[in-house]
Amino acid sequence: MTPEQIHKLITEGEFPEFSSGRELIETHISWVILCDEFVYKIKKPIRYSFLDFHSLEKRKFFCERELELNKRFAKDIYLEVLPIYEVNGTLKIGEHRGSLVDYTLKMRKLDPDKRLDKLLRRGEVSADDIKSLALWVADFHNKSAVIREKNILDVGVKFNDLTTQKELISTGLGEARARIIDWSVEVSDMFLQKNEALLTERLKAGFYRDCHGDLHARNIFMLPAPQPFDCLEFNDDYRQMDVLNEIAFLCMDLDAFEEHSLSDLCIQHYNLYFPAIRTTEERDLFEYYKAYRANVRAKVNSLRAGSESDMDKKEKMLAETQKYLGMMEGYLQALTIA
Template sequence: MNQNQIDKLISDGVFPSSPKERKLVETHISWVILCDQYVYKIKKPMHYSFLDFSTIELRKHFCERELELNRRFTENVYLEVLTIHETNNRYRIGGEKGKIIDYALKMRKLDTKKQMDVLVAKNEVSEANIEKLAERIAEFHIRATIIYENAVLDIKDKFNDIGKEKEFIAQNLNPDYGHLLEWAIKASNSFLDTYEKLLRERLDAGFFRDVHGDLHTRNIFLLPEPLPFDCIEFNDAYRQIDILNEVAFLCMDLDALGRTDLSDLFIEHYNRHFPAMGNEADRKLFVYYKSYRANIRAKVNSLRARSADNKGDKAKALAEVKKYIGLMNGYLESLDI
């Protein structure tokens, strides 16, 4: 589908259960339509180096893949994949009449007030919430498929990719930030050269698994039972990672929200249920993974600043870049590389 068709679907299209509410939330790669009781997610027809939704067959495949993967840790939330039909220039989700023009993933609508990032901002996440979440994630990781083949040093190129943003960041923040990025890339390379053997040992030991891949506070509900959702379906390599890389994202996110106490509590309880960090070298790797996750957030926000429609959005994105570069370098400095 395209933007005009999505607009028409929302304005006068036919949905299952005839909802009164039809609110569009647009992400970089999807259209998400919030209705009274259900949510319908439609993938945008796009093709990047890391993602291919360019054909209707691929969009169907990845809708089905998203359904399958998210059902590993949710129950009665990811419901079914539905066809989208066109008849006489009118669009319908579900049914059998008309030409099939796309596919939608149907999900149960959950209370956004219970998203973890919202609750953290309101200081409504308790230690008990964190302990339950740590136990839930550990149990999922224990069950997850073990990955025994992985290019463990690919993370070096992924980290260094932020160098492409150096000139833009230096020009729009401060020349010093260009130097900070140069230092971070050198420090990352040095760390990975030193700890390559550890990465390979962890791969052989079964610590690389098919997990969530995008585990942060916006992708977790506390209802009050913890409910992760929206894992990465479009690229297996982003999901088949070291479990410390996975939990480092959540812990970095909590650090960025000013809740290092919750971050420390989470990893302590997680490690108690699934001992994935057994020695000082593992601890340093965990800190490195937090730096890597901050690096990705800095890069994404730099790209957002580049494409911002107005000065306000650009300034907001640049402020995030500044914050995450600070986190990234702070983690690396603590490693005494």
């Protein structure tokens, strides 16, 4: 679909049920339409190095893939994939006649005030909430498919991609911040070289699983029981990882909200039910994965800043970039390299 068709669908289109209003949320890869009771997600016709939604057939495939993967843990939220047809100039979801335009994933709408990032901002997340969430993640990982083949050093390649942002970061934040990138890449390379045998052993031991892939506060509801959603469907490689890499993302996100005690509690409680940290070397690996996740957040915010024309928004994104660069630096400084 095109942006014009999305506007037409929201203002004039026919949906399977009545809704008093329709709200559009746009991400870099999807359009999400919020109705009274349900949510409709439509993939943009785009192609990047890491995803391909360019053709109608691929968008249908990845809608179905997203439904399948999220039903592992959110079957009451993810409902069905529906076609969108144009009939006599009217766009209709769930219709089966006329001209096929696209596909949409239908989901049940949850209370937005119960999303974990909003609860964290309001200071409404307790230690018991985090224990419950850590237990949920451990149980999910225990049930997830084991991955036996994986390029264990690919995380280093992804880490080093931050160098593509050096020029923008130097211009926006100063050369001192940009120099941290070169230093971090050197530390990352040294750490992975030192721990290649450990990563190989963890792969053989079954610590690499088919995970969620994007497990952070915005993708979790507390109702009050934990309800993660929106797992990564468009690239298996980004979802199939060391379980420590996944839980590190969540803990890094808690750190970003300045909830360090909750972050520490999360990994401690997780490790009780899925003992993924057994040694001091694996404790270092957990810190490295947190650095990697902060690295990715820094890169994403830098990319957004580079394409933003609104100066206020650009400054906020650069501030976020600086925050995550600082977090990455702190995690890496805690590592044992020698």
